[in-house]
Structures are given as C-alpha cells and as structure tokens.
Amino acid sequence: MKLTEAKAQFIQTWGSLGAQWGINRTMAQIHALLMIMPDPLSAEDIMAELNISRGNTNMNVRELINWGLVERVLIPGERKEYFSAEKDIWKVATDIARERKRRELDPIIKTLNQLQEVEGDTKDKHVKAFKDSIQNINKFAHQTEKTISTFIKSEESWFYSTLLKLFK
C-alpha cells in the first residue's frame, strides 16, 4: 500500500470512528490528518488535503483547539497560522476523557443526585422501580467517575515523572 492511499484510508477510518461517537466527521478527519503529518499545516493545507471550505476548516480547527487536541503554531517569518496535533495517542485519549467527563458525566451525576429525591410512597411499585433504577445508575455513575478520574490522572503523573526525569 502506498502512503497516499494509506493516509486517505486512515483519515476515512478516524472520521468514521468520530462520527460513531457523536463527533463531527470533518473535525475527526482534520485531527487524523494533523496526527500523521510530521509538520504543522496551514488552513490552506487542510483545505486542499480534505477538500473542504475555509469556513469549515476554521470552525473545526477551533473546536479541536477547544478540546485541547490541536494547537496553533507560529512559524517565524510567516504571517499564516499553522496547526499541529498532539501525537501521543495516550495523551489524546486522556484529553478526550477529561473533556467528555466535564461536559457529560459531571452534569449527569448532578441530575441523578437530584432525581434520587423523588417524593412518593415506596410501596407504590412505580415509585420503587424508579428509585431503585436511579440509585443503581447513580452508584454506577460515581464508580465510573472515579475510574475516569484515575485514568486522567494516570496521564498527568506519567507526564510529570517524564518531566522530572528530563531535569535529573
């Protein structure tokens, strides 16, 4: 398989993966492209590689920056902005986990805690079934929260230990 073909296939695959997980396909494709390129790319490079418009590029790159997956790079002597992506997939995974936890899990835990305070006689089977479900889900959500927090921290501690080694 030639590089050009392999690249295209990887971008396709990563795009589909993103789409299946509720992430804009183009955003995932830009991410894929930046992950496999050795040097930062400009908006025009991205437009040309993926055949997308300037507006689309701008919007999705901004979103990737919001997620902490891409950063702006200024090349000395150049007026254009360039973009590069984090290449360590472990870091990428913990970044995504941190972001989705903050955006999705944390608010759900808040809601579940509120829902546990539903009024009503536990002898009513509808009330009982509801309370039981919420309690079960709430417990699970808390366990998940802990696990994800540990996962996120595992990256941080890895990072700091690596950093420390550099200074030793």
Added chain:
Amino acid sequence: MKLTEAKAQFIQTWGSLGAQWGINRTMAQIHALLMIMPDPLSAEDIMAELNISRGNTNMNVRELINWGLVERVLIPGERKEYFSAEKDIWKVATDIARERKRRELDPIIKTLNQLQEVEGDTKDKHVKAFKDSIQNINKFAHQTEKTISTFIKSEESWFYSTLLKLFK
C-alpha cells in the same frame, strides 16, 4: 419532585446522553422508559408515554433488541407484544461495551494492522511520521481491546480495580 416530573427528566437526560454518544435520541428515551417501569410495556404504552408514532416505536424497539438491551415479553392470554429492559446498569454497560467493541473497535484494529504495512522509505519523514502514528495508535487499540474484553467478561463491581491495574 413528583414521580411524573422525575420520570420525564430522567428520560430527557438519558436521551441526551445517548444523542451525545451517537445513539438515536428516541432509542435512548425508550430504553430509559423501559428501565424505570416495573412492568413490560406495549408499543402503544411507549407511543403514549413518549408521544411518538407507531413506526418510530417499532423501529427503535427493534434496534434496542438488536443491542440486547430490550426483550420481547409475551403475556399469557394477550395477543399484543410487550417489552422490558435489563434493569441492572452494570449488565447494560457490559452489553453496550460488547456491542460497540464488535461493531467499532474490532474493525478498526483490522484496518490499523493493514495500515502498518505501508510501503516507503523510513527516511522520508512523511512515511516515518505515518508509520509512527499508526504504530502508536495500534498499540493503544490493542490495550483498549484487552481492557474492554476484561470488562465484558466481568460481571461484578470489583472489576474496577482490575481495570486500573491494566492501565498502569
């Protein structure tokens, strides 16, 4: 908070959660409804509770059955079909993990293995960057595959400690 209100809010929340994870909102809402109801519901019950059409109900219930999250229940003496959902959220989570692994992770691992065989001189930095990325992602994908397999096999909550060990 009254039961009716709490129920509606839970269904909303679960629906949004699903939507954020690339799952049809209505499918997630039907799932939420069935999880909190003490007894199986008919298509008509679901249509009335969620204000959706018969076709929509039929299609999404079928999909939930495909995912293994809902089952058909026949009530003796009744001609209608009834539906009930798995209520143990741990079981629900392992079912979903199994299904998404099969549908998404397994095919991606296959693709990644193929992509590793890209031709080209490793002195070309584009080839090198590509190969490095794919190798990194592939390694991560295999680790994830192992972790998820372990998760799927586990049915008990002490599993979380195992999960953490795998990531260390």
Added chain:
DNA sequence: GCATACTTTCAAATACTTTTGAAAGTTCAG
C-alpha cells in the same frame, strides 16, 4: 494611514437523519 495577507463569521444552501402514518403483511381465534 493604507494596502496586503490573513482569519473569522454567519446566512443560506446542502446533505443527512429522523419521524410519520398509511398500506401491506402477519397471526390467530372462531
């Protein structure tokens, strides 16, 4: 200040997904 090189915005167009509901299909009791 002003021209140039670039980035951002956003209304409109397009593409994609979901939902509806009526017709076709199935099942089953009598």
Added chain:
DNA sequence: CTGAACTTTCAAAAGTATTTGAAAGTATGC
C-alpha cells in the same frame, strides 16, 4: 377460510447538522 388485532415497512415530510463562500474583521509591514 375470514376478519380482527396486531406488527412491519417504507416513501415522503419534517427536522437537524454540516458546509459553503463571500463579506466583515483583524493584524502587520511599510
């Protein structure tokens, strides 16, 4: 076999999400 009760299908309609591109905005060097 027939008709009532129920389920399934699917083309069209409605609803959402994404994309475009041109105009507005911003920064920089002269």
